Amino acid sequence: MDQNSKSPRITIQAFNRLLDESAPFQKIYGFITEDIGFGTARVRLPAGEAHIRPGGTLSGPAQMALADFAMYAALLGAIGEVPLAVTTSLNINFLQRPRPGELVASCGLIKLGKRLAVGDIMVHSEGMAAPVSHATATYSIPPGAPEGGRPEA
Numbered sequence: 001m002d003q004n005s006k007s008p009r010i011t012i013q014a015f016n017r018l019l020d021e022s023a024p025f026q027k028i029y030g031f032i033t034e035d036i037g038f039g040t041a042r043v044r045l046p047a048g049e050a051h052i053r054p055g056g057t058l059s060g061p062a063q064m065a066l067a068d069f070a071m072y073a074a075l076l077g078a079i080g081e082v083p084l085a086v087t088t089s090l091n092i093n094f095l096q097r098p099r100p101g102e103l104v105a106s107c108g109l110i111k112l113g114k115r116l117a118v119g120d121i122m123v124h125s126e127g128m129a130a131p132v133s134h135a136t137a138t139y140s141i142p143p144g145a146p147e148g149g150r151p152e153a
Contacts, residue, residue, distance in 0.1 A: 006038040009080035015073060022083045029062070031069050039109035041073035046102050058098040058125075058132075067092060067121040067135035070107035075117050075139050078109055082145045088116070090137045098132040099125040107137075115141050 010018075012033050019026050035042040045051070045066045053059040068090055075085055104124050111118040121135040 008036050008038050008077040010036060010076045012036055014081060015076060018076075018081055018083055026069065029065055029069070031066065033073055034104075036073050036077040039074055039078040039112060041070050041077055041107045042104065043070045043073055043107075044102055044104050047100065052100060056100060058100060058103060060092070060094060063094070063098070063103065063123050063133045064090060064092055064135070066103055066105045067107075067123060067133070068137060070105035070121050071119040071135075071137040071139060074107040074109055074119055075112075075141075078112055078117070079141060079145060082141065084142045085117075085139050085145070086142075088138045088140045090135060092133055092135040094133050096130060096132050098123075099128060102126040103132070113141075115143075117141060 015033055015036060030046055032044040032046065033041065034044055043066065045062060047058050047062060051058050051062040068087055076082065104126060105121055107119045107121040109117055109119045117139045119137050121137065122131045123133040125132050
């Protein structure tokens with residue numbers, strides 16, 4: 001999917017407004033959206049004590065939530081403001097122990113259809129070159145969502 005040739009369908013400011021209106025859960029995590037492109041996103045979790053599991057590592061649920069959030073941002077970057085787009089599946093592989101501290105997730109859509117979108121998400125601990133987890137996610141796009149940005153059949 002050529003994500004560099006099109007402008008994003010939502011700005012970070014509009015995305016944050018949408019989250020404030022319809023997704024208050026994101027404030028529990030404190031996600032920060034750093035970049036949204038057409039089918040791409042980079043988001044951050046400023047992880048703290050609440051995200052640490054026994055053994056001093058960042059929890060799997062925190063990594064999964066960050067990956068899912070990155071996918072949502074990347075999808076809305078491609079289709080615009082569609083708050084009812086929802087996760088249908090998320091698969092994650094934990095690759096190595098993350099450092100306590102901030103996590104950064106980068107997502108790129110690998111398929112954007114009329115009803116489903118699939119994304120690839122890499123999660124890194126701040127300052128580590130190798131990823132700490134890798135996820136793939138599929139989102140359902142509701143009927144009647146704007147066609148803008150979707151590839152022609």
